[in-house]
Each structure stands twice: as C-alpha cells, then as structure tokens.
Amino acid sequence: MTTDSNTSMLDVRVYYEDTDASGRVYHAAYVRFFERGRTEWLRVRGFDIGALAAGRGIVFAVRGLAIEYLKGAFIDDLLRVETRPTAVRGAVVAFSQRIVRGEETVAEATIRVVTLKDGRVVRIPADLTAQMTATA
Amino acid sequence: MTTDSNTSMLDVRVYYEDTDASGRVYHAAYVRFFERGRTEWLRVRGFDIGALAAGRGIVFAVRGLAIEYLKGAFIDDLLRVETRPTAVRGAVVAFSQRIVRGEETVAEATIRVVTLKDGRVVRIPADLTAQMTATA
Amino acid sequence: MTTDSNTSMLDVRVYYEDTDASGRVYHAAYVRFFERGRTEWLRVRGFDIGALAAGRGIVFAVRGLAIEYLKGAFIDDLLRVETRPTAVRGAVVAFSQRIVRGEETVAEATIRVVTLKDGRVVRIPADLTAQMTATA
Amino acid sequence: MTTDSNTSMLDVRVYYEDTDASGRVYHAAYVRFFERGRTEWLRVRGFDIGALAAGRGIVFAVRGLAIEYLKGAFIDDLLRVETRPTAVRGAVVAFSQRIVRGEETVAEATIRVVTLKDGRVVRIPADLTAQMTATA
Numbered sequence: 001m002t003t004d005s006n007t008s009m010l011d012v013r014v015y016y017e018d019t020d021a022s023g024r025v026y027h028a029a030y031v032r033f034f035e036r037g038r039t040e041w042l043r044v045r046g047f048d049i050g051a052l053a054a055g056r057g058i059v060f061a062v063r064g065l066a067i068e069y070l071k072g073a074f075i076d077d078l079l080r081v082e083t084r085p086t087a088v089r090g091a092v093v094a095f096s097q098r099i100v101r102g103e104e105t106v107a108e109a110t111i112r113v114v115t116l117k118d119g120r121v122v123r124i125p126a127d128l129t130a131q132m133t134a135t136a
Numbered sequence: 137m138t139t140d141s142n143t144s145m146l147d148v149r150v151y152y153e154d155t156d157a158s159g160r161v162y163h164a165a166y167v168r169f170f171e172r173g174r175t176e177w178l179r180v181r182g183f184d185i186g187a188l189a190a191g192r193g194i195v196f197a198v199r200g201l202a203i204e205y206l207k208g209a210f211i212d213d214l215l216r217v218e219t220r221p222t223a224v225r226g227a228v229v230a231f232s233q234r235i236v237r238g239e240e241t242v243a244e245a246t247i248r249v250v251t252l253k254d255g256r257v258v259r260i261p262a263d264l265t266a267q268m269t270a271t272a
Numbered sequence: 273m274t275t276d277s278n279t280s281m282l283d284v285r286v287y288y289e290d291t292d293a294s295g296r297v298y299h300a301a302y303v304r305f306f307e308r309g310r311t312e313w314l315r316v317r318g319f320d321i322g323a324l325a326a327g328r329g330i331v332f333a334v335r336g337l338a339i340e341y342l343k344g345a346f347i348d349d350l351l352r353v354e355t356r357p358t359a360v361r362g363a364v365v366a367f368s369q370r371i372v373r374g375e376e377t378v379a380e381a382t383i384r385v386v387t388l389k390d391g392r393v394v395r396i397p398a399d400l401t402a403q404m405t406a407t408a
Numbered sequence: 409m410t411t412d413s414n415t416s417m418l419d420v421r422v423y424y425e426d427t428d429a430s431g432r433v434y435h436a437a438y439v440r441f442f443e444r445g446r447t448e449w450l451r452v453r454g455f456d457i458g459a460l461a462a463g464r465g466i467v468f469a470v471r472g473l474a475i476e477y478l479k480g481a482f483i484d485d486l487l488r489v490e491t492r493p494t495a496v497r498g499a500v501v502a503f504s505q506r507i508v509r510g511e512e513t514v515a516e517a518t519i520r521v522v523t524l525k526d527g528r529v530v531r532i533p534a535d536l537t538a539q540m541t542a543t544a
Contacts (some may be wrong), residue, residue: 019157027334031300050484062299066338076458167436184445197433255476293427
C-alpha cells in the first residue's frame with residue numbers, strides 16, 4: 001500500500017495473549033490489530049463509535065477481508081498498523097492496511113466494511129461520508 | 137470440588153487459539169473455558185440465554201472469580217469442564233468449577249455471577265431461581 | 273464451496289467470548305472457527321499436530337486468507353465448519369472452508385497454509401502429503 | 409490497592425475485540441489487560457521477556473488469580489492498569505493490580521506468578537530478584 005495524508009498509524013505491542021504455541025503471533029491476532037487500526041482512523045477523523053451505536057444505531061461491520069502474512073511476528077515486538085481508506089461508496093468503506101515492524105512489512109490487508117443501522121445495511125449517511133473524506 | 141447430580145460436564149478441545157508462546161494454554165483461555173461450562177450448565181437446565189437477553193433484558197455478569205492453576209495444558213489436549221452451583225441467593229449465583237484432563241485436575245475456580253436487568257443488578261426472578269434449583 | 277469425501281465437518285457453539293458489543297459474532301472469531309475446522313480435518317486424517325511440532329519441528333502457518341461474511345451469527349448459534357483441501361503442492365496446502373447455520377451459509381473462506389520446519393518454509397514431507405491425500 | 413514508587417501504569421483502550429454481546433467488556437478481557445500491565449511493569453524494570461525465554465528458558469506463569477469486577481467498562485473506554493508487586497519470594501512474585509477509569513475503580517486483582525525454567529518451577533534467580541526489587 002501507499003501512505004498519504006489520509007493514512008493513520010497506530011503502534012501495537014505484542015503480548016502473550018497475541019501469540020500461540022508455535023512461538024509466533026497467532027494469525028487471528030492480526031485481524032484484531034487491523035481493527036484497532038481502523039478504529040483509530042475513525043477516532044482521528046472525529047468519530048465516536050460508541051455514541052454512533054448508542055445514539056443512531058449505526059455500526060460498521062466487516063463484510064470481507066483478505067490478508068497476506070509476509071513475516072512472522074513475536075512476543076514483545078512493537079508493530080505499527082497503517083490504515084488508509086481506498087473507497088467510500090454506497091454502504092461500503094474499503095481500506096488498505098499494513099502491519100510493519102521497522103522497515104519490514106509483516107502483513108497486508110484489504111478490508112471492506114458495511115454500514116448497518118439497527119442491524120440492516122444502509123447507505124453511509126451523508127454527514128458520515130463527509131467526515132470520512134474531509135482532509136484530516 | 138465435589139460433583140453431584142447438579143454438576144454438568146463439557147468437553148473442550150485445546151486449539152492454537154488457546155495457547156501462547158510459552159507452549160502452554162494461555163491463562164485467560166481457562167476463563168473462557170469456565171464460561172463455556174456455565175453456559176452449558178444453564179442450557180442443560182433449559183435456559184436460553186439469547187432469548188433471556190433479547191426478551192427480558194436479563195444477563196448474568198461475572199462479579200468475582202478466583203482461579204488456581206495446578207497443571208499446564210497443551211495443544212490438542214481434551215479437557216473436561218465440571219460446573220456445579222454452590223449458592224443461588226439474591227442477585228447472585230455462585231459456582232464451583234474444575235477443569236480436568238483424565239484423572240488430573242488442571243485448574244479450579246470459584247465464580248460469582250450477578251443478575252443484571254437492563255444493566256442493573258436485580259434479584260434473580262423467581263421463575264429463574266426455580267429453573268436453576270430444580271432437579272435436572 | 274462444494275463438499276466431497278475429503279470434506280470434514282465440525283460443530284461450533286457460539287459463546288459470549290465470540291461476540292462483540294454489536295451483538296453479533298466478532299469477525300476475528302470466524303478466523304478461529306476456521307482454524308478449528310482445519311485442525312479437525314488434520315485429526316480425522318491421523319495427524320497429531322502436537323507431536324509433529326514437538327517431534328519433527330513441523331508446524332503449519334497461515335500464509336494468506338480471504339473471508340466473505342454473508343450473514344451475522346449470534347450468541348448460542350450452533351454453527352458448522354466445513355473444510356476441504358483444494359491443493360497440496362510444494363510447501364502449501366490450500367483450503368476451501370465454509371461456516372453454515374442449518375441451510376444458510378454464514379461465511380466462506382479460502383486459506384493457504386505453509387509448512388514450516390524449525391521456523392523455515394519447507395516442502396511438505398512426502399509422508400505427510402500421502403497422509404493428506406489418502407482417501408479418509 | 410495503594411500505589412507507590414514501584415507501581416507502573418499502562419493505558420489500555422477498549423476495542424470491539426474486548427467487548428461481548430452484553431455490550432460490556434468481556435470478563436476474560438480484563439485478565440489480558442492485567443497481564444499487559446505486568447508485562448509493562450517488567451519492561452520498566454529492564455526485563456526482556458522474549459530474551460529471557462529464548463536465552464535462559466525462563467518464563468513467568470500465572471499460578472493463581474482473584475479478580476473483583478466493580479464497574480462495567482465499555483467500547484472506547486480508556487482504562488488504566490496499575491501494577492504493584494506485593495511479594496517476591498522463592499519461585500513466586502505476587503502482584504496487586506487495579507483497573508481504573510478516571511477516578512473510578514473498575515476491577516481489582518491479586519495475582520501470583522511462578523518462575524518456570526524449561527517448564528519446571530524454580531526459585532527466581534538472584535539477578536532477577538535484584539532487578540525486580542531495585543528502585544525503578
């Protein structure tokens with residue numbers, strides 16, 4: 001992925017909870033790390049996801065994801081999650097994400113989330129689209 | 137703990153998700169296993185926890201727990217969770233639980249759950265108390 | 273996916289540990305469910321993954337995955353994980369997997385694992401390939 | 409618990425991964441948060457737990473824990489984990505820990521870890537005891 005002014009960064013420390021008996025970070029742990037990255041991307045843009053859910057019944061749910069695991073990661077590693085939206089259209093926000101350790105890319109992902117209101121897919125409300133696409 | 141006619145048993149297989157880089161089962165995984173055991177104890181007694189939450193706003197929340205870890209557990213182990221209530225009183229259900237592997241006791245726990253209705257602590261409704269204390 | 277004689281099935285119960293505050297199963301939980309399915313597919317074919325790791329230094333690590341989430345899943349749901357290999361070649365085993373609830377498909381995945389020996393990618397040893405491709 | 413010069417602090421953000429369908433933080437998530445706190449306490453004192461495990465075969469394993477859950481926690485909460493050792497003796501390090509949100513105490517724990525070398529309980533090596541009890 002490329003990074004631009006709309007890319008957010010989040011540092012993530014690897015704890016025992018993230019590893020498995022192979023001695024490496026468990027593959028599902030990256031899925032959690034990528035979500036932390038998207039959550040921080042939203043926070044930087046002013047979203048309060050708790051209030052959105054409680055006040056307007058709006059949640060973003062993952063509809064599809066693809067991850068390539070390029071390097072192992074290990075206990076105590078300090079990883080960085082990079083998050084960049086690639087499309088905001090209809091009900092869908094698409095993201096390109098990457099986990100890096102220093103200069104190395106550890107994993108790459110493309111992820112599509114859909115907007116749910118009271119459990120049903122809806123177009124992203126216009127104010128939220130504006131909030132997502134405004135220059136940070 | 138002792139077992140009696142009100143004890144339920146649940147088999148749990150250890151997968152990679154449950155282990156950590158020490159090569160053993162991660163200590164928080166047992167907390168999940170114990171909850172699976174309590175959920176199955178409720179199911180055996182006719183509780184539908186999804187319907188209770190959706191229909192009556194009632195959930196059981198853990199208020200306190202104490203666990204002793206006696207043996208390590210490892211990938212692919214087949215563990216058994218034993219669950220027995222020790223008190224049903226006011227808002228609280230207390231459980232004695234144990235995880236065994238064959239003849240060995242791997243971990244023991246005492247756990248208190250409280251009854252929440254719409255997020256607030258309430259006395260356990262009488263019909264639920266009856267359901268919990270009826271002979272299975 | 274299609275199912276055939278090489279497809280294995282595993283039932284998975286949804287517990288609170290698998291859900292999130294949206295009220296649905298958390299998207300990373302499916303990644304764990306899919307792995308349980310692959311582990312059971314291996315077990316049915318006679319693999320002892322604990323002994324493989326301890327005795328021969330061999331582990332299977334996820335190299336890539338793609339998941340489509342088609343329906344929500346909820347607390348107490350009984351899901352079935354279907355697992356079928358689509359290729360065993362070089363260092364890689366590719367799987368097609370599906371999670372169903374009764375007649376509904378909840379999620380679909382394609383997953384590639386690579387064979388590591390002492391942490392390095394190796395061709396799958398011939399005896400293991402034979403074990404994977406033998407008629408179950 | 410009281411805090412003193414040997415208390416370390418770690419901020420933890422609540423993500424969807426930490427919540428469950430009751431809308432609150434899942435009770436086992438606190439167990440992970442407490443461990444992050446102990447890991448940071450060790451890091452502050454100069455421990456490299458990855459190197460300890462790889463180079464000397466030493467890991468710290470939880471032997472017992474007791475947690476009291478006092479308040480619910482919710483998506484997006486910023487929690488602080490406070491960690492203070494109460495005893496370093498023989499093979500055991502005992503900790504008093506607390507999770508707070510602003511002025512509120514959300515959960516309290518006492519936790520005992522034992523020192524394992526190559527999987528067996530050993531007295532804490534003298535250099536590590538010194539490292540733990542030195543003024544930070």
